[in-house]
Amino acid sequence: MKVEELTGLPEGVVDHFHEQGIEELYPPQAEAVEAGVTEGDSVVASVPTASGKTFVAELAMLSSIARGGKALYIVPLRALASEKKAEFEEFEQYGVSVGVSTGNYDSDGDWLAQKDIIVATSEKVDSLVRNGAQWVDDLSCVVADEVHLVDDSHRGPTLEVTLAKLRKLNENLQTVALSATVGNAEVMAEWLDATLVDSDWRPIDLRAGVLYGQALHFDDGSKTQISRGNEKATAALVEDTLSDDGSSLVFVNSRKNAEAAARRLADVTRDYLTDEERTKLRDIAAEIRDASDTQTSDDLADAVAKGAAFHHAGLASEHRALVEDAFRDRLVKVISATPTLAAGVNTPSRRVIVRDWRRYDGDVGGMQPLDVLEVHQMFGRAGRPGLDPYGEAVLIANNHDEMDELFDRYVWADPEAVQSKLAAxxxxxxxxxxxxxxxxxxxxxxxxxxxxxxxxxxxxxxxxxxxxxxxxxxxxxxxxxxxxxxxxxxxxxxxxxxxxxxxYIDPMSAAEIIDGLRAAEDRPTAMGLFHLVARTPDMYELYLRSGDREEYTELAYERETEFLGSMPSEFEDHAFEDWLSALKTARLLEDWASELDEDDITERYGVGPGDIRGKVETAEWLLNAAERLAGELDLEFGAAIREAKKRVEYGVEDELLDLAGVRNVGRKRARRLFAAGIESRADLREADKSVVLGALRGRRKTTETILENVGRKDPDLDGVSADAEAEATATSSSNDGQQSLGDFQ
Missing domain, CATH: 1.10.10.10 (Winged helix-like DNA-binding domain superfamily/Winged helix DNA-binding domain)
Incomplete structure (x- = not known):
């Protein structure tokens, strides 16, 4: 089907597709049009990654808007929401407005009523429905991206119930579900009363195979020799790809392995960089270091400077975005990643290497093979349309029998059927x-x-x-x-x-919080509140490592009077262990709110900067819920909860709450300003500019921005020099303060 044959779209959009070089629709796209996707009919598109699923969604949404409707695009991840919003904004020149909403689960998002396309996570859509967002009734088209994730025990039920609610609210709602190739796509189509477009077509060839020894065996019967020398299999495959000017994605089974692989592979990629690439990568490495003062950040920056990177959930969101952008720009040549990178983020490469096809499963207490669907999702990242002549997906075998097993288990196997996880x-x-x-x-x-x-x-x-x-x-x-x-x-x-x-909290979390607050006799401490929210089902607790039980048992008895609720007996083994895990999580939050350096926290608790920020955001959300519940029950603890929430939000002691709340100040700058004698917003508005500049280590642009944000009438620093004493005092006090905090080892 030629693109000019498309009808029912906003004026100018067909010409826009032409300008992008789209002359003809891919076969699955043409099949979706024939199924009525531009006429308001529901469609399930079960097609491989990179086969144009997003274009099908765009046709559905734009044609719906042209008929006077409103469209919703549901994504599984926040990072994907931002990516899709940026993609859809190209249609704003044709009068289509785009909004994105992913946070603040207790808001109604009224401002979204003015948008034609709304991008949101399934959790956010669910919360909007609960909070009575009126514009939900006006939806005419909903797109569910990565709908096969209804199989996920954590996220799946929310997506499933949200789609059911939207379809009940809007009887004529067009539902477009985008999925990887799954074993029972026809069941999903039946559920959504939709026409199924089921295709294995890809715009460029994908060869899948297994490396054994120096021979790379492919599913089409062909074979390629890989020169290995003294290199390990993964390094040899990456170097072979680099020699043909290609990039690689390496999937491993743990964060630790992802980081170790990136360090090793950086020694391969560094020899394939141009001088211009080295300069650009040094700049990106500097941005990575600025994003977080942790060893993880330094390790990532070291690898990126050599053209390699790692990617996992322990990274800060800024880290992940910098790595993904550098990889798409072909500056980073290889990423070693945990399987989370396969879940929708747009990072295609020439070759995908699935190094580890087993991972630890806590439910069975050992290593378990990955699902076929998950491995095929990884495979789907191979091959970049317009950049690569082909894509290759490779598993690694240690012996001939394993090679046969990998072909049978993954290369030639069909993906599993998707199963609802709702009835739990x-x-x-x-x-x-x-x-x-x-x-x-x-x-x-x-x-x-x-x-x-x-x-x-x-x-x-x-x-x-x-x-x-x-x-x-x-x-x-x-x-x-x-x-x-x-x-x-x-x-x-x-x-x-x-x-x-x-x-938008689990009722069991609410019950735990309510029982804890009702049990409080005096004003609760920050630790008591941190521990209360840490033991709810909505907070993923830190695991107790070897040796932790004795340490945290001792701490539990030391701090017992602060807990909200009765501590279980040591003889209630499972309950007591959960209590201690919550205590470890609460201690992390207390360290953060006591201004302990981020790098010390990552080392003490064995977590990444992304984990810290995840715990902090979850605690802030749950403490907000606790404050609202206390108000609902007329309990007099609102001020204490509010203070604990602000301390965890800003990561500071209570004396810095006023300063840290100024945009662009943050925990470290607030402490430096305080050490220089600037103790409040009012002080900051009136302080000598040279003292402020000195406290902020001579960073002129940052200082001007902060002075503007606090409401200073004359933030300009022309002719102002940094006060040397303020700079020295702030730096010394900041270092001394952080070294003296958190002596619990």
Missing amino acids: EPALRTHILATVASGFADSEDELLSFLERTLYATQTTESGRLAAVADNVLEYLERNEFLEREADGGLRATGLGHRVSQL
Whole structure:
């Protein structure tokens, strides 16, 4: 199908596609158009990565907008939301407005009502529905990207229930679901009342194979020799790709292995850099160091300067963005990554190397093979349309039998069927309460009728299981005063239940917080509040490492009077261990809020900078919920909770809260300003500029920005020199303060 044959799009869009070099639609795209995707019909597109799924979504959304509608694009990850927003903004020149929303789960997002395309995570869409966003009723098209993730036990139920709610709110809603190739795409199409476009077509060839020894065996029967010398298999494959001016993605099974592989592979890539590339990479490495003062940041910067990088969930978001951009710009030649990079972020490469096809599974206590779908998602990153003549995906075998196993298990195998994970109590607790609180069901019959709209109901052969699990959840919610069940089967959310649903926390987290606050006799301490939110299901606790139990048991007895709720006995082994894990997490938050250096925290707790920020953001969110719940229950702890929330948000002692709240100041600059005698916003507005400049280490642009942000009428620094004494005092005080904090080892 020629692009000029497309109809029903906003004026100028077809010409725009021409300008981008799109003359003809890919076969799956043409099939989607024939299935009615530009006419408001629902479609499930189950096609390989890089086969033009986003273009199908654009056609659906733009044609819907041309008919006077509004479109929603649901993504699984925040990083992907920003990426998609940037892509869709190219249509703003044709009168299409784009908005993105991923945070603040207790807001209604009214400002989004003015946008034609809204990009959001499934969790954010769910929260918007709970909080009564009126514009949701105006949706005419919803796109669910990576819809096969309904199979994920953590994220899947939210995506599944959210799609069911949107389709109930809008009976004529066009649903476009984009998926990797899965084993049961027809079931998803049945669930969504959609036409299935199921294709294995790719714009460039993808060869998959296994390296054994020096021979790379491909699925088409061909074979390539890889010169290895003394190199290990992965390094030899990367160097072979570099010799043909290609890039590589290496998938490994742990963060530690990702970092170690990047260090080794940097010794390969550094010899393939031009002088211009080295200069640009040095600049990127400097940005990486500025993003975080940690050893992880330094290690990443060292690798990037040589043309290699690692990528995992422990990195700060700024780190990940810098690495991804440098890789897309072909400056970084290889990334070693954990499988998270395969989940949708746009980082294609010439060759994908799946070095580790097993990873540790805590549920079974050992190494387990990866799913076929997950490995095929990695494979799909191979080959960049317009840049590479082909793509290659390679597994590595240690012997001939393993080579045969890898061909059978992954290369020639079909991906698994997607299975709903909804019928589990943790998933249903939050969604049943929200379904009742937001008016989707006023009785048990209506609740079960709504649940019949889910993928689980489409798939299940166990009649009655969903009703039985739902009944257990209703009993729990009633016992905790979140809803009331009437004799005739009616359901009504209480005022407290409405608040819990709007706050977007697990009802079990709410129950834990409420019980803890009710147990408090005096004003709770920051540690008591940190520990309270750390032991909720919404906070992923830190694991106890070897030797931690004794250390944290001692700390537990030292700080017992601060805990909100009774500490379990040491003889209640599982409960006590959970209590100590929460204490370790709370101690990390306390160290952060006591201004302990980020690098010391990463070393003490064995985490990355991204983990610290993840814990901090989660704690801030849960403390906000605790403050709101305390208000709902007329408990007099709002000020204490608010202070703890601000301390964890800014990472400072309470004396710095006023200063740290000024945009661009942050925890370290606040401490330097304080040491120079500038103790508040008012002081900062009136202080001698030379003292401010000295406290901020002579950084003129930063100082001017901060003075402007605090409301200084004359932020200009022309003719101002840094006060040497202020600079020396601030630096000395900052270093001394951080070294003296957190002596718990």
